[in-house]
Amino acid sequence: MTFPLLHPPQIPAVRPLVSTKVAQYRMAEYSVKVAGSFVDPFDPEDVALDVRVTAPSGKRLSIPGFLYQPYRRTVGRATQPIAISTTDALAAGKASPTRTVDDAEIMVPSGPTEWRVRFTPREVGAHRLEFVLKTRQGVARKAGPALIATKGKGGFVRVSPRDRRFFALEDGASYWPLGANIAWAGARGTRDYDDWLAEYAKAGANWGRLWLSPHWATFALETKKLGRIDLGNAWRLDYVLRVAQGKGIRLALCIDSYNVLRDRVSWPEWERSPHRLLLKRPADFWTDQVADRLYRNKLRYLVARWGAFTGTMAWEFWNEVDGTADYKVAPIRAWHERMADFLHRIDPYGHPITTSFGGNGEGAGDRSVFELKGIDYTQSHRYDDPDLALGVFAAEERLGSLGKPHFVGEVGADASGDRAADDPEGLQVHDPLWASLAAGAAGAAMPWWWDSYVHPKKLYGLFAAAANFTKRVDFDREGFRSVTPSVRFEAEPNPLPRRDAVPLADGVGWSAAPFHKPLTVRIDRNGMNAPRLAKLQQGVGNHGDLHNPVTFETDLPWPTRLVVEVGDVSGYGGAAIRIVRDGETLVEQAFPDPDGDRDTATLKQYAKDYIVEIPAGRHRVTVENPGQDWFVANYRVVDAVERRAPPLLVRAVVGRRTAIVWARHEDRTWRAAVAHKKIDPIAPTRLTLSGLAKGQWRVERWDTWSGKRLGCTNVTVGTDGLAHLSLPRIENDLALKLIKL
Missing domain, CATH: 2.60.40 (Immunoglobulin-like)
Known part of the structure; x- marks a missing residue:
């Protein structure tokens, strides 16, 4: 019997790719020639390259290395993966998993793979470097050339030590994130970012957010072989980070999205995910030890390759983690605690860490995750609010109270589409942005629909307006306190004008809550007494224990009308609406699910206003859902309440x-x-x-x-x-x- 010859590790050469003298907070990079026997370059248990750095202060740092391959961008005809809304639609031939385009960006390797190390000095002076290569056959060491750092400015983003509700840079400059989601590109790939980043920079924006999954995203890192990194997409991320950093824009890197652990509906990717090679079902991800190890390996690669960029604003574990299949908060909270602890330990630059939840974040227990010590800042996602500004205020009141930085990480008028034809001037960008400033948020509310709305409509001026306004405002030095100013008419009008009575309907969740029971809203000429209502009117079937009809009791000297704005309807059996005034049924409308549970995508076709006239005097109007599942509801009682103050x-x-x-x-x-x-x-x-x-x-x-x-x-x-x-x-x-x- 013969055995393969196993070679001990060696480091024949270290070559600096930039000068050995750089400014503080500027990245140095090294090409490291390695030799020895190993199989998996993405598994640090098989092979690990690190540089041990001794800073001028004597502080010791460990900087991981990574496998690199150069690429060049070309343009041509290519077939690219794309997202699918449901697996049933794919099986029925109603959706395609790919598209073929003539103007596609194609990544072509321009050289062999090699090992690299990136290091950004945070101290001024001489840094001693020792390169260490470890395999299963032993350890090799090699001294590298000293790195001299001169005085610089800027640095990495931090939770400000002066006011932990805000951000700052390492040199003490205040940092208030302003920008938009730019999660992935179209077929043009990084050429889109050449255009977008130039426009955002010109407008004074300083923030963006990229997605590193699912597999169809521009910067998708995972390949079909679990644990391997797509080096072509990694090169793309290098490129975009360099461009953004050069323009003063810092990018939050969202590592994973709920899609990879979502099956069947709502943009699922489980059926195409490499995790299926390891796990029986999506929910096993949160507790499986091998999955944990593979994820830690991925985090090490992220830190090694992109941690040294000061343009990396933060690490975000998950986009809308509550969208994963069979979601339960306890194992997901424990997972975040483990991974945040690990990432903080291996990241020598201390980037802030966060995660995110969808519109059901409150019901999903997002606060219990955001309270973790290892989660440095919090964020909300807000869509479908009738008044987007009020949505931002509500989000800041709820999660801003944790004492950590908070901002709205995604905002849009409608989660199902950009509504560009309805809003060509960008009200859905403008109002959340200025509401964030007035609410004392740690950053602007960041719009979605960057590619189909912000860029085509050329809405960059909205960011420029906020950038001009916030110049020389040091948010973390002010000790800002929220106040509600009082306003009055210069001369009170006679008669008094009237306004709509609009109760807040944003409560979300799938468990018992104050808004998951019958509630009453009382309205007279002087005002409205309303509890917080649920965003979803629950039916009597799937979640009958949460059934929550709303009754409006009015006592007005003038006639009015109740407007019930019905939005999305559940694809798990549909819903229905019944409106009863003083015991008489005036509206009875079913919202049937045309295919039962075969395709559980949300139903959009029933969105409309249902209106009931209410005469003057005392009346009682009840809105109820006698159907199987939920529908989204907002309510308005028109011209009901006298304005004793200006409508501001x-x-x-x-x-x-x-x-x-x-x-x-x-x-x-x-x-x-x-x-x-x-x-x-x-x-x-x-x-x-x-x-x-x-x-x-x-x-x-x-x-x-x-x-x-x-x-x-x-x-x-x-x-x-x-x-x-x-x-x-x-x-x-x-x-x-x-x-x-």
């Missing part, structure tokens, strides 16, 4: 030397704009802002669409901390920036 939605944050105020016409919601609802301008008003330091303040008025300053005045604040300000006639919105003199 106003929020503000007040800091030591800066205050930010955003005032928007209360009726100019995204939903109203799409419906082309006529909205009368608001006459001049008086606003009182509290919590300011005594002294002189400059008050700047800003146009939030153009990013131009409209004018400024000075105001004196006394010991009561109040500033009394006059607002001009407002048609849409207005921002104020107060600066202590």
Whole structure:
């Protein structure tokens, strides 16, 4: 019997790819020639290259190396993988798993594989380097040339030590993320990013978010062989990170999306995932020891290849993890705790770590995951809010209270499409952005639909307006506090105008909750008394224990009408709506599921408004779902309540030397704009802002669409901390920036 000859590890040569003298926070890179016997270059138990760094302070660091291959971009005809909405649609021939295009980006290897190490010095002075190669046959060591770091600026993003609700750079500069999701490209590949990043940079944006899975994404790392890295897509990510970093844009890298552990419906990828080679079902991923080991190997590769980029803003474990099959929070929370601990230990640069949940985050227990010590910042995803600004305020109130940075990581008017024809000017980008500023969020609300909406409609000016406004605002130095300014008419109108009564309907979840039971909303001429309602009206079948009809009790001297805005309907059996006024059934409509449970995709065809007239006097109107499963519902009682204050939605944050105020016409919601609802301008008003330091303040008025300053005045604040300000006639919105003199 003969055995293969196993060779001990060797490091014949180390070649610097840049100068051995770099600025602090600038990346050095080395090509390392290795020899020895090993099988899997992506398994550190088989082969591991590291550089041991001794910094000028004496601090010791371990920097992992990685397998690299150079590529060049070409253009030609190619067949590319694409997403599918359901596996049933694929089986029925209604969807294709691929597309063939003539203008595709094709990655062509331009050289052999080699080992590389990237290192970014964070101290000034001489760094000693020792390269270490470890295989199953032993360990080899080789001293490398000293690396000299001169004084630099910038550095990696950190949770600010001055105010842990915000971010900062290592050199102390404040960092307020502003940008959009740019998760994947079209057939043009990285050429799309050449265009997009140039536009965002010109607008002053400084943030973006990329997806590293599923397999059809531009930067998909996993191959059909579990545990292997796609070196062509890794080169693409190198390229885009270098371009973004050169333009001052930092990218959050979202490592995985729920799709890879989702089967059958809602954009599933389980059937095409390499995890099927190891696991019997998607939910096994969270507890399987081999899956854990493979994921740690992937994290090591991520840190080795992209950790040294200061343009890597953060690591995000999962996009909308609650979308995975058979979701249960306990094992997923434990998984996040294990992986966050591991990633913090191996990442010498200390990038912030996060994860994300879908619109059902609250019901999925996202708070219990975000509370983990290893999760550094939190985020929300908001879609389908009738008033997008209120959605941002609600998200900040809920997760901002954890004392960690929080911002809305995805926002859009409609989760099912960009609605570009309905919103060509970008209201669904504009309002969440300015609401984030006024709410004291750690960053802007980041729009989705970057490729089909933001870029084609050339909405980059909306980011430029916010970038101009936030110049020289040091968010983590202000100690911002949220306040709600009071507003009043300069001269009270007679008769008083009226407004719609709109209860908040955003409660989500699949377990017992205050909004999963029958509730009553009471409305009279002076206002509305409403509990928080559920986003979903539950039927009597699938989740009968959550059945939650809503009753409206009105006592008004004028007639009104109730508008029930029905949105998505469950694809697991459909739903129905019944509206009863004073015991008389006025609306009875079924929303049947045409194919039963064969295709469980959400039903879009039943979206419309259901309207019931309500005469003057006392009345009782109940909205109920007697169907099998849920439908999305929002409610409006039209012109019901007298306006004793101007119809302004106003929020503000007040800091030591800066205050930010955003005032928007209360009726100019995204939903109203799409419906082309006529909205009368608001006459001049008086606003009182509290919590300011005594002294002189400059008050700047800003146009939030153009990013131009409209004018400024000075105001004196006394010991009561109040500033009394006059607002001009407002048609849409207005921002104020107060600066202590």
